[in-house]
Amino acid sequence: MTILPSFSDIQTAHDRIRPFIHRTPVLTSKSINQIVGAELFFKCENFQKVGAFKFRGACNSVLALSDEEAKKGVCTHSSGNHAAALALAARMRGIPAYIVMPENAPEIKKKAVAGYGAQITFCEPTLAARESTLKKVAAETGATEIHPYNYFNVICGQGTAAKELIEETGQLDILMAPVGGGGLLSGTAISAKAMLPNVRVIAAEPAGADDAFRSFQSKTLQPSVNPKTIADGLLTSLGSLTFPIIQNEVDQIVTVSEESIIAAMRMIWERMKIIIEPSSAVPLAAILENKVDVKGKKVGIILSGGNVDLGRLPF
Amino acid sequence: MTILPSFSDIQTAHDRIRPFIHRTPVLTSKSINQIVGAELFFKCENFQKVGAFKFRGACNSVLALSDEEAKKGVCTHSSGNHAAALALAARMRGIPAYIVMPENAPEIKKKAVAGYGAQITFCEPTLAARESTLKKVAAETGATEIHPYNYFNVICGQGTAAKELIEETGQLDILMAPVGGGGLLSGTAISAKAMLPNVRVIAAEPAGADDAFRSFQSKTLQPSVNPKTIADGLLTSLGSLTFPIIQNEVDQIVTVSEESIIAAMRMIWERMKIIIEPSSAVPLAAILENKVDVKGKKVGIILSGGNVDLGRLPF
Numbered sequence: 001m002t003i004l005p006s007f008s009d010i011q012t013a014h015d016r017i018r019p020f021i022h023r024t025p026v027l028t029s030k031s032i033n034q035i036v037g038a039e040l041f042f043k044c045e046n047f048q049k050v051g052a053f054k055f056r057g058a059c060n061s062v063l064a065l066s067d068e069e070a071k072k073g074v075c076t077h078s079s080g081n082h083a084a085a086l087a088l089a090a091r092m093r094g095i096p097a098y099i100v101m102p103e104n105a106p107e108i109k110k111k112a113v114a115g116y117g118a119q120i121t122f123c124e125p126t127l128a129a130r131e132s133t134l135k136k137v138a139a140e141t142g143a144t145e146i147h148p149y150n151y152f153n154v155i156c157g158q159g160t161a162a163k164e165l166i167e168e169t170g171q172l173d174i175l176m177a178p179v180g181g182g183g184l185l186s187g188t189a190i191s192a193k194a195m196l197p198n199v200r201v202i203a204a205e206p207a208g209a210d211d212a213f214r215s216f217q218s219k220t221l222q223p224s225v226n227p228k229t230i231a232d233g234l235l236t237s238l239g240s241l242t243f244p245i246i247q248n249e250v251d252q253i254v255t256v257s258e259e260s261i262i263a264a265m266r267m268i269w270e271r272m273k274i275i276i277e278p279s280s281a282v283p284l285a286a287i288l289e290n291k292v293d294v295k296g297k298k299v300g301i302i303l304s305g306g307n308v309d310l311g312r313l314p315f
Numbered sequence: 316m317t318i319l320p321s322f323s324d325i326q327t328a329h330d331r332i333r334p335f336i337h338r339t340p341v342l343t344s345k346s347i348n349q350i351v352g353a354e355l356f357f358k359c360e361n362f363q364k365v366g367a368f369k370f371r372g373a374c375n376s377v378l379a380l381s382d383e384e385a386k387k388g389v390c391t392h393s394s395g396n397h398a399a400a401l402a403l404a405a406r407m408r409g410i411p412a413y414i415v416m417p418e419n420a421p422e423i424k425k426k427a428v429a430g431y432g433a434q435i436t437f438c439e440p441t442l443a444a445r446e447s448t449l450k451k452v453a454a455e456t457g458a459t460e461i462h463p464y465n466y467f468n469v470i471c472g473q474g475t476a477a478k479e480l481i482e483e484t485g486q487l488d489i490l491m492a493p494v495g496g497g498g499l500l501s502g503t504a505i506s507a508k509a510m511l512p513n514v515r516v517i518a519a520e521p522a523g524a525d526d527a528f529r530s531f532q533s534k535t536l537q538p539s540v541n542p543k544t545i546a547d548g549l550l551t552s553l554g555s556l557t558f559p560i561i562q563n564e565v566d567q568i569v570t571v572s573e574e575s576i577i578a579a580m581r582m583i584w585e586r587m588k589i590i591i592e593p594s595s596a597v598p599l600a601a602i603l604e605n606k607v608d609v610k611g612k613k614v615g616i617i618l619s620g621g622n623v624d625l626g627r628l629p630f
Binding site: 025046047051266269270273274275276306310311315 | 340361362366581584585589590625628630
């Protein structure tokens, strides 16, 4: 039987990573509140180290290793925020990080990961090549594989963002997060349900990458097939750990259009003067589409990150 | 003899406007500090009401009016942040604001000012038309003209940003601000020199709009002739109040290229995940151009605002 994380595991994670993470601010916007007729509380993980909540889970996973395990290092395949987060967490513990990246990954991402001191192995840009290359790297080095989301200590780390948010806001009627692989969402849901018994946890997902929505509706894990969305952090499928947590703890999953994601992203940039990546805008997009009834309610929203390519903006 | 503001006038202004303004955060960036080899403290007026420091001066000016004056309202000609700031300040006091705008002002700016409840009078897009239209409006309404920068209480209000910054940071070696008409710079310099006797106050200006630099060097007020810069808040010339303050209180004015302004703006967007307008990036641009020696020093920088047209970004 698989053991799923509980809130006490998230508390342990928080105690472990607290000295190393930023306690990110919770921001509000009077003008967005007026537009939506609710009180929104944005947890700003775009200000987290490496620019995304991913550092919480990576940091927790690296710090939870025994000295024996740690000295052999950690590895993963990723071209995104998790790779940078794992590289930084490993450097902070003084251990090696081995990152498998597709050879066609953007230069800027290769540089970022290399800049955090990781050893990069390039492979062909297919999932099969990524997985087989990672297997080889792990076998050669003895490094511990840290999956981007389907990993106990990653989920526990991600849950600390919602924990901090609720510590600051107190009672919330609704707590929203975007969903990709479900690491952030499952950690968020565990914290929310433990801390606020009456809160509704609602996930938002791009209609163009709606595997979590379909899995949730059908109660069977559905793969993400040819996902297409500007929210490039949300292309992945749920995993064997994240799916059961989401089934148990999440109240609703809603989908949104690309147009709404871009409009919500622009609204946050213009009104709040902060930079968020498209994935962060998905919950507000759901509110703007009236997929979630927020009128008069207190709503927490996790802004997942702020890493965007300024040369390729959708406005 | 013209009476110039002193620090006690800025203290009075601060007491007056404190309940109405945002006390904006002071942010730091480890990675920018590493790049420049200094400790930079950014005062984030991009998070101020209406998205710019201009609200401080407008608010102070509106609140300083007698009831008699106030009930006739305030007026100005501006198509920028000052117009929005004055409109909001007037609405908060419940008095009329009359704004003269060129008929070719961007729709988004017309809407913003109208959204704050101001009465807009359009005119031909020449300085002569703006001034004569404003004169007419003032004569008809009896409204008090609040100049965007060459106005005692505006300067006092703008000086409260530096005051808050220094209250937070304590000792600074250098304090930097951009310079356009000099309202922000002169208020900043008065606060800095009163609070930190050994601080160097350094202004940064686009080379394409270098009237303040030329005025400072030649010790004679020089007009801004055909200024051209992406930093659209810095196109104006110094005034009869701001120039003598700057002569007395500012240590140095440096100029920077357009390329450096864009690079500095991008650096702040990417590394700090906050949105600033080009004018805000001018002091960091001067540091990146090595126009200011900051190595090992504590440097305060006023980020003037965050109002940018996302449809026309320079990246």
